[in-house]
Amino acid sequence: MKHDVVFRIGGEGGEGVISCGEILTLACARMGLEIYTFRSYPAEIKGGPAMFQVRTSKEFLLSQGSEIDVLVCFNQEAYDRHAKDLRKDGQGVIVYDSSSTKPQNGIHAILYEIPVSEMAKLELRNYLTKNIIFLGILAKLFSIDFLILETIIRQKFGKKGEAILNLNFQALRAGYQYVEKNITKKDDYLIEAQKSENRLVLSGNQAVALGAIQAGMRFYAGYPITPATDIMEFLARELPRFDGTVVQAEDEIAAIGMVLGAAFSGVKAMTASSGPGIDLMTEFLGLASMAEVPCVIIDCQRAGPSTGMPTKTEQSDLRHAISAGHGDAPRIVMALTSVEDAFYGMIRAFNYAVRCQVPVIVLSDQYLAQRTATVRKPEVTKVAVEEAKKPTSSELEHYKRFQMTDSGVSPMTVPGTKGGAFSATGIEHTEDCELSYEPDNHRRMSEKRWRKLNQILQGPDLFRRHGPLEADIGIVGWGSSEGVIREAIAMANAKGYRVAAFHPKVLHPMPNELGDFIKSVKAVIVPELNFTGQFAKEIRARYLTDVIQLNKVAGLPFTPNEILKKIEEVAETCLKQTHHKV
Amino acid sequence: MSETNAPQGLTAKEYKTDVHPVWCPGCGDFGVLTCIYRMLATKQIPPENLVVVAGIGCSGRLSAYVNSYGFHTVHGRVLPVATGVKTANPNLEVVAVGGDGDAYSIGAGHIPHAARRNIDVCYIVMDNEVYGLTKGQGSATAASDFTTGTTPYGQLDEPLNPIAMAIAYDIGFVARGFSAKPKELTDLIVQGVEHKGFALVEVLSPCTTFHDIYKPISQRVRFIGTEHDPTDRLKAFQLALERETIPLGVIYKHERSPFHDRARKIQVDSLAKRGKATVDELLEQFQ
Numbered sequence: 001m002k003h004d005v006v007f008r009i010g011g012e013g014g015e016g017v018i019s020c021g022e023i024l025t026l027a028c029a030r031m032g033l034e035i036y037t038f039r040s041y042p043a044e045i046k047g048g049p050a051m052f053q054v055r056t057s058k059e060f061l062l063s064q065g066s067e068i069d070v071l072v073c074f075n076q077e078a079y080d081r082h083a084k085d086l087r088k089d090g091q092g093v094i095v096y097d098s099s100s101t102k103p104q105n106g107i108h109a110i111l112y113e114i115p116v117s118e119m120a121k122l123e124l125r126n127y128l129t130k131n132i133i134f135l136g137i138l139a140k141l142f143s144i145d146f147l148i149l150e151t152i153i154r155q156k157f158g159k160k161g162e163a164i165l166n167l168n169f170q171a172l173r174a175g176y177q178y179v180e181k182n183i184t185k186k187d188d189y190l191i192e193a194q195k196s197e198n199r200l201v202l203s204g205n206q207a208v209a210l211g212a213i214q215a216g217m218r219f220y221a222g223y224p225i226t227p228a229t230d231i232m233e234f235l236a237r238e239l240p241r242f243d244g245t246v247v248q249a250e251d252e253i254a255a256i257g258m259v260l261g262a263a264f265s266g267v268k269a270m271t272a273s274s275g276p277g278i279d280l281m282t283e284f285l286g287l288a289s290m291a292e293v294p295c296v297i298i299d300c301q302r303a304g305p306s307t308g309m310p311t312k313t314e315q316s317d318l319r320h321a322i323s324a325g326h327g328d329a330p331r332i333v334m335a336l337t338s339v340e341d342a343f344y345g346m347i348r349a350f351n352y353a354v355r356c357q358v359p360v361i362v363l364s365d366q367y368l369a370q371r372t373a374t375v376r377k378p379e380v381t382k383v384a385v386e387e388a389k390k391p392t393s394s395e396l397e398h399y400k401r402f403q404m405t406d407s408g409v410s411p412m413t414v415p416g417t418k419g420g421a422f423s424a425t426g427i428e429h430t431e432d433c434e435l436s437y438e439p440d441n442h443r444r445m446s447e448k449r450w451r452k453l454n455q456i457l458q459g460p461d462l463f464r465r466h467g468p469l470e471a472d473i474g475i476v477g478w479g480s481s482e483g484v485i486r487e488a489i490a491m492a493n494a495k496g497y498r499v500a501a502f503h504p505k506v507l508h509p510m511p512n513e514l515g516d517f518i519k520s521v522k523a524v525i526v527p528e529l530n531f532t533g534q535f536a537k538e539i540r541a542r543y544l545t546d547v548i549q550l551n552k553v554a555g556l557p558f559t560p561n562e563i564l565k566k567i568e569e570v571a572e573t574c575l576k577q578t579h580h581k582v
Numbered sequence: 583m584s585e586t587n588a589p590q591g592l593t594a595k596e597y598k599t600d601v602h603p604v605w606c607p608g609c610g611d612f613g614v615l616t617c618i619y620r621m622l623a624t625k626q627i628p629p630e631n632l633v634v635v636a637g638i639g640c641s642g643r644l645s646a647y648v649n650s651y652g653f654h655t656v657h658g659r660v661l662p663v664a665t666g667v668k669t670a671n672p673n674l675e676v677v678a679v680g681g682d683g684d685a686y687s688i689g690a691g692h693i694p695h696a697a698r699r700n701i702d703v704c705y706i707v708m709d710n711e712v713y714g715l716t717k718g719q720g721s722a723t724a725a726s727d728f729t730t731g732t733t734p735y736g737q738l739d740e741p742l743n744p745i746a747m748a749i750a751y752d753i754g755f756v757a758r759g760f761s762a763k764p765k766e767l768t769d770l771i772v773q774g775v776e777h778k779g780f781a782l783v784e785v786l787s788p789c790t791t792f793h794d795i796y797k798p799i800s801q802r803v804r805f806i807g808t809e810h811d812p813t814d815r816l817k818a819f820q821l822a823l824e825r826e827t828i829p830l831g832v833i834y835k836h837e838r839s840p841f842h843d844r845a846r847k848i849q850v851d852s853l854a855k856r857g858k859a860t861v862d863e864l865l866e867q868f869q
Contacts, residue, residue: 200868214861219670221662240852241859245669245845250695254662257655261635261666264653265674269666283656291653377869380861415651415667415674418630423645423652434601435646 001190003033004057005142006065009134010082011074014046016131020072021052023135023156025201025372027148028056032196034374036483038064038367038557043226043310049077058194061373062483066561068092069189070142072134074116076101083107093187095137097130110187112141112179119174129171136175141183142191146176198377204368204480205230207339207375208298209238211346212270214380216387217296218244219262219269221255223277226310227366228300231272252277256284256297263288263295264424266388266414268350272298275317276307278361282324285359289329289449291424292402292410294353294360294388296346301365303555312555313367315479316530321361322508322538330450332356333508335363335479337464340375342368345505347383348461352506354388356452357409363507365529367557368480383461388412396420400431404444408451453509462511467493467500472575473567474521475501476514476547478535481527481558488563497571507535515543523574525550527563548574592626594619597649604643608794610761610787611641611708617759617768618648618677618706624772627675635664637680637689639715641708641787644679658689661696664703665841672702672842677775682709686722686742696780697751702840704774708761708787709744711795718792728793746822748782749815749834755781756818756834760803761788762796766830773832779840786828799828806831 007024011017018041029035036055042048055065067087073079073096083103086092090108099117103109114137120130132153139146149172157165202210209231212220220239222232236246249255255271262269273281278299288295301317303309321333332352336342345362353360391399391411401422403410410431413420427435428442436442456462464482467489477485482503489499502517504510518524518539526536527550536549550566552558597619605611622632632650636642638657645652651674655663664678685693685707696703711724719732722742729736748756755777759767767785774781786803788795804827811817818834 200865202868206868210861210864213864219666221666238859238864240845240849241856243849245849247665247669247699247845249662250691253659254665254692254695257659257662258666258669260655261653261663261668262670263666264663265633265667265670267670269670284659287656377865380865415633415671416630418628421629421649421651423634423648423654425646425652425654426656427654433646 001192002069002188003190003192004055004059005189005191006053006055006067006069007072007138008051008053008068008070008082008085009072009074010049010051010078012077013042013044013048013050015050015074016128017050017074018052019156020131020134021054023149023152024138024144025054026152027144028054028191029199029201029374030148030152031145031191031193033058033191033194034061035201035372036061036064037372039370040556041311049081051082056191058192062487063560064557066559070095072138073097073101074130074134079103091188093189095134095141112183114175114178114183116175119178120171123174124167124171126167129167132168132171133175136172137179139172140176140179141185142189144191145193199374200377201372202339202375203230203370203372204336204339204342204364205300205370206234207342208272208336208346208364209234211343212296212350213239213242214343214385215268215347215350216385217268217270217350218242219259219267220244220271221247221249221258221262221269222271222273223249223252223255225274225277227302227369228272228274228298230369231298252280253284256281259295260284260288260293263293264415268354270296270298272300274300274302274310275304278317278320278324285331286325286327286329287426288359289331290426292357292412292449293424294357296349296353296360296362298362298364300369301363309555311366313365313557314529314553314555315363315365316534317363318478318507318530318534318538321363328446328450330453331358331508332360332453332456332506333363334360334506336368337479337482337503337505339368339371339373340378341505343378344383344461347385351383351386352456354386355409356455357388357412358452363479365480391420401433402429402431402445402448404431404448407455408448409455456506457509457512462506463502463504463513465500465502465517468498469500470498471500471520472498472522473570474517474524475499475527475563475567476517476524476535476539477501477503477527478507481529484558484560485527485563487560488567491560491564492567497567499567507538510538510542514539518543518545523548523570525566525570527552527558527566529553529557592623594623597622597629599647599649601646603647605640606791608790609640610710610785610789611644613761613764614706614708614767614785614787615644615647617764617771618644620764620768621771621775622648624768625775631673632675632677633667635660635667635676635678637684639681639683639713640789641679641681642684658684658687659692660684660689661692661701661703661705664705665696665699665701668701668703669842669845672846675775676703678703678705680707681714682707682711682721682723683713686744690722693747694751697753699841700754700779700838702779702842704771704777704781704783706771706774706783706785707744708785710787710789710793712789712793714789714792718789743822744784745833746819748784749818749822752836753782753834754779754836754838755832757782757832758784758786758828758830760786760799760830762800763803763830766805770832779838802826803828803830806833
């Protein structure tokens with residue numbers, strides 16, 4: 001029996017595809033299994049193809065998987081769209097609505113046909129029960145705990161009244177009983193409960209919000225935008241209980257303006273948005289650099305440019321994050337690598353912001369933001385929370401807000417502090433806030449502002465290294481691809497290649513160790529979900545060395561197989577002489 | 583306003599910094615700055631509890647001239663920054679300053695939302711009808727026959743009526759002053775600061791270099807009499823739309839709870855309803 005199963009559910013937006021997937025996910029998690037979801041849906045509320053994928057396993061999961069094991073088709077379009085991603089060895093399963101879907105003749109897979117639409121219409125007399133009927137079918141086919149499913153359905157639909165709840169229970173049973181009576185199991189997949197402790201089911205956006213609260217963030221301003229809005233919704237509900245405030249701003253310019261104001265007042269503050277919103281924040285980003293205001297900006301990247309594909313993933317805001325705005329404006333750019341990393345990453349983001357008194361841009365993306373995964377319950381005190389450097393009482397006597405120091409970081413007062421008054425400004429200024437256009441002053445202050453970034457170049461968690469200590473091929477990815485890359489290099493190393501991965505968590509400034517890693521391997525592959533190879537260009541510019549780009553621009557994440565294929569290709573072409581198979 | 587009344591003894595002078603204003607001789611902004619000093623002395627606001635948030639333009643430099651915390655921001659974004667400062671620490675006195683370009687052109691989109699929120703900030707707009715720092719192009723409040731470098735055949739656009747706009751947005755305190763009438767202007771600024779909520783003090787503050795309109799303004803201004811009831815919105819609109827004279831004084835008032843009080847209430851209510859939270863407890867919801 002196989003316990004590592006990739007389910008994909010496809011159908012029409014508004015048919016309950018996503019909620020079917022969510023219930024299935026939660027049920028597997030409550031059975032003690034690891035889960036890893038991936039969703040893709042139309043930007044419109046109703047209509048258009050919707051897809052939910054969940055991988056479940058007894059072992060910790062690093063990616064959404066490369067191929068589908070079980071495809072659930074709500075309609076013909078789902079079949080047409082996704083059947084090509086089914087595993088090729090004939091062991092894949094298609095569960096489909098025979099009232100609406102016809103698989104092509106001779107498809108090499110195990111088929112279960114069930115007249116789901118007909119059952120919904122005739123038996124349940126409600127077409128919207130289709131997704132729950134499918135859940136009942138999956139429960140029986142793969143032994144998903146029926147009681148757990150019922151409990152989740154009660155939690156989800158209980159508020160809608162007894163009638164709706166009972167209808168859903170009936171639908172669940174109808175699906176289950178249909179399989180019991182009419183279907184003989186021909187596949188090898190089985191969901192088997194196991195004991196597990198201290199595990200949570202979290203989405204990337206939830207982990208970001210929770211990490212920010214742990215970091216001491218008490219002011220949030222934002223403007224709704226896909227795929228970042230969940231962060232604001234979570235905080236709007238929970239932050240007031242921590243004496244914090246969430247403001248829904250009139251636009252993203254106002255949002256970051258409020259964040260700067262709150263940060264100036266001494267409260268840890270952040271905003272979250274996606275590409276179009278980040279564009280609008282650019283001018284204030286420069287002010288935050290110039291006036292040395294610590295703040296955090298989350299960019300849940302989506303496919304661009306312009307409106308692009310709001311519900312699809314991409315890693316194409318890196319160059320913008322590093323260099324957005326006129327003038328040389330120092331900032332720190334980080335990328336979150338997993339749901340678990342999102343929690344700790346946010347604490348580090350605020351630490352960097354207050355340590356260096358700069359804006360910190362944290363890159364997430366739709367793939368990570370809206371993915372749920374099982375994570376070990378975070379140890380909330382694992383990353384110590386830092387506060388901004390305050391002046392001593394003697395420093396307050398002749399207080400200079402932008403006092404020249406070796407580190408470049410000056411003690412910072414907040415309004416309310418007697419003797420600490422200063423007037424922050426976006427105009428070039430002296431240590432003492434006087435406006436100055438003197439050539440030497442501009443050079444000294446520019447150096448001071450940039451020097452501060454050195455404060456983060458030491459310490460843990462700047463990067464992760466995976467794979468053997470000596471390797472031929474190095475993978476340098478960033479952000480949410482970490483798990484996929486880890487899985488791919490594990491597959492490659494099992495095949496006898498020697499592949500390691502260096503995954504920076506801080507992308508700007510670049511960790512020094514990246515140079516050593518690049519030197520230690522014979523070829524470097526930089527996988528990125530963008531067209532131009534934005535990080536590859538940064539690496540070339542910094543190290544004057546070429547790297548091999550692997551770019552995917554499909555609005556979809558990498559799969560481990562795609563990366564493995566590139567590794568094999570590079571091994572064949574670049575390393576023929578040195579490549580040894582075991 | 584008498585400075586000797588000050589109980590803690592802070593005089594208007596002590597709110598002055600030693601930075602000399604960049605303004606041209608005769609600029610209306612000198613008058614406004616003096617009135618702000620006098621307001622501070624009248625209110626005896628401790629310098630460390632005051633934040634002056636300023637925009638970009640001649641008037642935006644004002645934050646550096648007040649002995650207090652100051653934040654000289656970007657063009658047009660005074661109100662969002664002031665919102666953040668005040669909401670994060672409601673104990674602070676927050677005064678926002680800027681020009682007509684800041685307030686009524688590039689930043690005009692923030693005014694209705696500051697009004698909706700009713701942020702407890704007094705916004706002093708120094709209106710001279712021109713972009714002074716870029717050498718005298720007409721602004722949104724300039725008359726349509728105004729010719730400048732960028733409008734050699736006259737302004738293509740009609741002038742905005744900021745007072746009528748403010749009343750339409752239901753800003754809780756709307757007043758107009760004149761930089762050449764410092765006694766009355768000081769009084770308006772004091773009232774604007776005392777108002778619990780968003781206050782807009784529109785100040786006619788002429789630019790002597792590019793658009794000297796002291797004379798025509800002086801000839802047309804009149805002080806609103808005690809017969810005007812500022813809580814009467816229709817009457818307020820009538821004053822705003824008056825053409826022959828320029829009424830000075832408090833034009834419109836509408837008291838309601840400020841933003842930070844409502845934000846605080848949400849904190850108190852959610853604490854009462856759901857109890858104090860820790861991150862650990864929040865995490866447990868996801869088991």
